[in-house]
Amino acid sequence: MKKYSLIKKFEEYENEFRKISKSIIQPNIISDQKKYKILLKKYLKLEKIVSLHKEYNKKIVLLQEANFILKNDSDQELKEFASIEKEKILENFSFFEKEFSNLTSSFSEEKTIEGEDERNAIVELRSGTGGDEACLFVEDILRMYTMYFKKSGWKYKIIHAQKGKVKGYKEIILDVNGEEEVYGSLKFESGVHRVQRIPKTESQGRVHTSAITVAVLPKVKDIEVNINLSDIKKDTFRSSGAGGQHVNKTESAVRLTHLPSKITVECQEGRSQHKNFEKAISVLRSKIYQIEKEKKLKEISIQRKSLVSTGDRSVKIRTYNYPKSRVTDHRIHKSFHDLAGFMNGNIQEMINVLKIFEKKK
Known part of the structure; x- marks a missing residue:
């Protein structure tokens, strides 16, 4: 220097x-x-x-x-x-x-x-193992979160949605905004969510296990992550979602590929290609920020406060057992026996326990 x-x-x-x-x-x-x-x-x-x-x-x-x-x-x-x-x-x-x-x-x-906990958040839900049942569970978890957002006074917008073959969603991405600690509360949701229940398509009444992945990213501003437009490959296509006569008439849907990192983001919820592009860039920026943050943490050998907020999608964090009306968080070895209430958005108690556990570490 x-x-x-x-x-x-x-x-x-x-x-x-x-x-x-x-x-x-x-x-x-x-x-x-x-x-x-x-x-x-x-x-x-x-x-x-x-x-x-x-x-x-x-x-x-x-x-x-x-x-x-x-x-x-x-x-x-x-x-x-x-x-x-x-x-x-x-x-x-x-x-x-x-x-x-x-x-x-x-x-x-x-x-x-x-100050990361104070940020707004990008929430991604994706179906995993379990086929159609996993897509249905994505829809159930989406409902759980949107009810929780309402209780918390937060607003959300759907950035991208891909429907399942029968019902539910293969993938859905939300932009969540609120007064305080949106990311600080939702970050604990990152990981694999497993469901054990009898699928509606199961005629013999057997319990199946399916899984979905949740990724929660802190929302970042353009000044925090500089993306060169020359590093982005942009594809447009016709929206496959709701939109009446607009669907399949104009190529308003946008797919962005960040060439250096190979990250791909899609957005087809808006009627305007320009607005879809802006939403996709916002998600891309958050993903790049998350990758860079992980690199910095490793480079300077700073350990996370605890395992409860690693954001690692491969970690099984929670099981929703319908026959026993039980939801168990495997990181803190704690179970709640009101699954119906939990699925209706009453997840704050679980989040509070996770926050306490994180501070103890």
Whole structure:
């Protein structure tokens, strides 16, 4: 890291420190414990960087003094002493660079994740093993979530939907928006949801096991994830969903493929190709953000708070047992015996337990 670059970066963090120093003493912040704790944590992190900056500035002054002596003083002994001091100071700069990098990488990562719970969310439901029964269960879980959204005062829009062959959905993607902690509550839903019940198509009354996958992504802004349009392959096709005479007349549906990551996103819910494109880009941005976040976590060896919010789709997180009217979350080994109520959107108690479990870790 070049010296002028390091000075500039130090100054940026010091400016942020000054802003937080002023805002943290404001009555409206002090009275809001949630905001106060977040700002205090940032303040303490930045304070370490500011302290390092002060030490760094002292070394800069000493280096300038040594250079002045070497250039202007005629005393050979003093010049030799200044030369030795200069070498020591230059060696110290590598320590400052390393220490600055350690402090800011940790601070930057926490800064990225810290406010994540407050974000809105993209929710994807996909049928897994079980054929038509899995598609029906996607529809049941969709109903469960939309009822929960209503109880929470959140709004949602369907971005993309692919119907099953008989009933239900093979895949459905939602854009969920609310006042607070949308992603912070829904992130626990990521993973495999398994259902054990007698399918409507089963004539002999045997219990079948099917599964669907749920992925919850934090919604991100365009300034957070820069997507080059040259990296995107855009395909248009005719919508296969509801829309009356509009269906199959215009190619309003959009499929985007992000070539570097091979991520594909579809949107066909709107009548406007432009609006479908915007929705698809929003989902694509969230997916890329999630991948980059996972990479950063691995690179700096930060472990997640707990296994309850890994977001790993391959992890079996919950079983819905209809014959026994029981729903079990396998991460916390807890069962609820009111499956009907749970499927009617009464999932807040489960989410609260998962939040407590996460904090304990």
